[in-house]
Amino acid sequence: MKKPAFVAAGLLAVLLVSTTAGATDLALTADLGTTGVGLHMSIPLYKSLNARVGFNTLNYSYAGSTSDVNYDFKLKLNTVDALVDYFPSEGSFRLTGGLTYNGNKVDATGKPSASGTYILNGNTYTAASAGQLDGKIDFRKIAPYLGIGWGNPIRKESGWGFSADAGVLFQGTPSTSLTSSGCTAPSNICNQLNGDLEAENVRLHDKVNDLKLYPVLRVGASYRF
Template sequence: MFRRVMLPLLIAAPAAAQALPIVNTGVTLAVSGGSLGVGPEITYRVNPLVAVRGSATFLGISGHGDVGDYRYDGHARISNFGGTVDIHPLLNGFRLSAGARSVSGNHIRFHGMAEGPQTYGGVTYSPEQAGELSGKIKTRSVAPIVTVGYAKTTLSGFTYGIDAGVMFHGRPRLDDVTATGQLGSNPAAIAERDRQLARLENRVDDYKYYPVLQLSLGYRF
């Protein structure tokens, strides 16, 4: 059975290889930038059908928002690396890619406090006296990624590309949470602290998928 299957494939392989269009193979060094961050990218085009690609990307961004009656400031740090296998089904620049990225360095550091006075055990405290909640929002350490994209090489060797897809980094979780003021020391404030942390968890619970949109510019050697 093995011979009957493999022998025709071995005979047909040289003819199939000759039928493939001429596509530049080799190594491309590029800079990639987008929702995954900015950083170096390297691609090795094995043959017209298959390529392998790796990159490391970094990004920092700050923002703020309200959850319940608390105001939060946050700083997102994106620091990840990984690779994909690129399949070029049309034997040109169009590619379907799948792989994984190490995202243990990705997190959001947050801190926030109530926007108005808080009452615990019949005593009213100012927002500063009530205290501050702070911590990190993190995801799993390794995230699968799938994208669809296109890369073009000019006659001079310069390349440009675009990829869009999704990274499956799992359900975000709260980590290293601390509380100051009454939230950290007053037993009467514990219920409010727990309610606020539950609101935060509910807010981030739906963000299991991370959208990917990356542009690249490089040179093929």
């Protein structure tokens, strides 16, 4: 997890501990899902409202492609949540909203074809002359979250409980960049390559544009102290 997320998580934890000093209504939830693995802390605000803060993190790799280029993608998930859970019937069903510090990002590396070439914007380049193709996909750092869930970790009795979340993280339109490092072709070919990379970056952006609405599905186990 990146340093800013560590700092944010630490500050949130200190805030919760300071506001709940002397109180026993406190629960921790360990969860797993599309945002990675994480830990959240809950405290009561009112009989039907809880505050919940925590973090999730996970790195994993996968393969993908645009119409022209194959890529190895590395997805790095790092989020810190500040959420409010509302229990409309004062039971286990909840409505959730809040803000998330969004450190999610994707690194992409272009993969040449079996013949050792790239086709970019209709032009063919050898991998040796084009150099390495590197892409980056970033999202806005503060993202709203809306969702529903099941389970109230702040129960009447202490002990273990179940938690589930389903919602959407509004990451916004992603920003993408695609560059080549180590072009060894003549300067006019390298200039052409840069122009073709701009066209390929548009395709890459279209490929990942659906990530502006990131689905959040989590299950977890909670413990009330």
